[in-house]
């Protein structure tokens with residue numbers, strides 16, 4: 345595991361870290377709880393510099409998981425590391441884009457369930473008719 349300094353993390357959040365290093369960092373975020381803690385701490389600082397950084401980050405600078413990944417997340421089909429990373433992305437980064445995406449997916453899931461139960465209901469009615477005819 346690579347160690348990143350606070351300075352590097354701040355540069356990363358501000359999108360001033362070299363691309364290769366950023367890629368490595370994002371990769372490691374998915375598996376490295378300590379690194380997530382380190383970032384969380386930087387984002388949690390209440391000095392104005394940190395607040396500004398957090399603001400930049402929340403505007404979606406950190407690459408977002410894809411919609412299908414969120415869909416897997418809802419279905420409970422993700423491994424621990426990735427799931428924790430998604431929770432981190434959602435709760436600590438406070439990514440509004442992904443939060444909206446997730447709500448949307450949840451509503452869609454609800455609609456699917458509705459359709460299923462309606463279909464089941466129709467089938468039951470059909471069966472009842474068949475019995476009564």
Ligand SMILES: [Zn+2]
Pocket residue numbers: 404407408409433439440441442443
């Ligand atoms: Zn996001």
